[in-house]
Amino acid sequence: MNTEGDVDSDMECSDNECFGDDSDYYNTDDIDIEQVDPSKNDPEYFEFECLTEEQVERLLNESVELLSNNLQILPSLAKVLLHYHNWNVSEIIGKYRENASQLLINSRVKPSSAPASNNCSRYLTCPVCVLTHSSDKFLSLNCGHLFCKGCWTIHFEVQINQGISTGISCMARECEVLVPEDFVLKLVLQPNIKEKYLQYIFQDYVKSHPQLRFCPGPNCQVVIKSQDTKAKRATCSKCKSIFCFKCGIDYHAPTDCHTIQKWLTKCADDSETANYISAHTKDCPKCHICIEKNGGCNHMQCYNCKYDFCWMCLGDWKAHGSEYYECSRYKENPNIAHESVHAQAREALKKYLHYYERWENHLKSLKLEKETFDKLKTRINQKVMSGRGTWIDWQYLFTAASLLAKCRYTLQYTYPYAYYMDTGPRKELFEYQQAQLEAEIENLSWKIERAETTDRGDLENQMDIAEKRRTTLLKDFLDV
């Protein structure tokens, strides 16, 4: 019925409405979705799954089965090979075809020298406990080093109690051969130690698997899986922890894993200066009354003299119009190369403090905005009670508050990025975009804290601007 449709799309539309045929409606909808493919538009787009322990177990077992069927080896040996090769089945098979014996030696399944020859006498003395037992009480790995079962068991128990699982090796001196899982499980009978062993070995397997990460949340058992091992934002479906998939610490775009590590170490080292900075109060630049910051917004209004100023630079807020907003930019002394070492050191400290203060300030603002969130609830309750709008009318404020948190979070992590950037046009562009983002965020924060009506147009506009600034900055500078 739609054959004429492509002649005139308006006609087609009305046709569909008339006849109630919505097959084409869905078709066009599909095209719409394709147009906004998030993997291309959203610089933070990341595909991942949250798996339970059982699901991970199943996933690992698939690899084990595949390899043990392919090479005709025991599953427990396949596990040793997989753990050693970071679960890369095709790499193992390739190496096996090339030189099986070398692969087994390198993976510590076989000894590098010929296995120890054992005499077949009926009684043997165990070199560990120096007791003589009948030879059926003795066991060895591929390396042929015989020890009595009792000593093996105690060896495993001691190692497991030290947290060692996949790394347990033969007891013989300088023997590198690893003990496979089934060998350990056959001999360790105490249920609590067996339990521990299974837990440690599972952790080792997950840690050696490039596509798997434990959720870093406290006591969280969830494992995140992604094909893509980039420094992207992963969110645990269970405990809601947000972290970087690559390094496992708090998500840190646009800064990369290496830089954020450097920055965090630096901040921890410079705790003395940090203490000095973290004084929570400042004086009003106009009337000099002492002000404690109790909200997230950096646009301050002195309750005494009503002066509007910026918490960061203590400058007049009027000068913070988006084009002139320079508060986030660090102004380097251009003649620094000619100054004394002492002055250079002071300049270096000044530079660090500039970025640290801002980093720390946004962190604090984020915390304070959590309190604002609670205050919002009470405020909305009051409004609803006094008949000004319904609960649903006020919901937009929560959406706005969580968007604000997201934006401020990114802004916080732009400071370490800027600190380690080389001076040049790219840094200028970065700091320009950063300033723009900061200005919009402060606007948004101000508006949320003071939203008095259900009129959401203005606020939603502001939300849109802030989020656009954030994605623009990430698109240009997030490089993972």
Next chain:
Amino acid sequence: MTSRRILVETKNLSKDPPPGISATPDEDNCRYFHVIMAGPKGSPYEGGLFKLELFLPENYPLCPPSVRFLTKIYHPNIDKLGRICLDILKDQWSPALQIRTVLLSIQALLSAPNPDDPLANDVANMWKNDEEEAISVAKSWTRRYAVMDS
């Protein structure tokens, strides 16, 4: 099981002591050994007699013995508390090793210091930068602290 192993080792140590080393168990504690080690020939410790203590932990021989120098010694892998940096006393321990092998390894460490894997950083730096001076300090420490007939 451990007591039998300790018994056998103790007997062997007294019957056939390793050259330049004596290890005798404490009267009250069969897991604690008083060790005297002669400085190896050709090393800066030659002529000295060094006292050590050796303790076999509960899990011995699944865990390594604890060994410590009691006599002051100038050596890049031995710190001022007498603690020894030696792989077989840590992660390279094997239950097939014995008190005898451990003490022989320590003796070998005296002959061949390893300043690239240091425990005492200042000593190791000296050893790397000015070996001659380091050896002369080691010799003078040996004379001062490890020669008993003074």
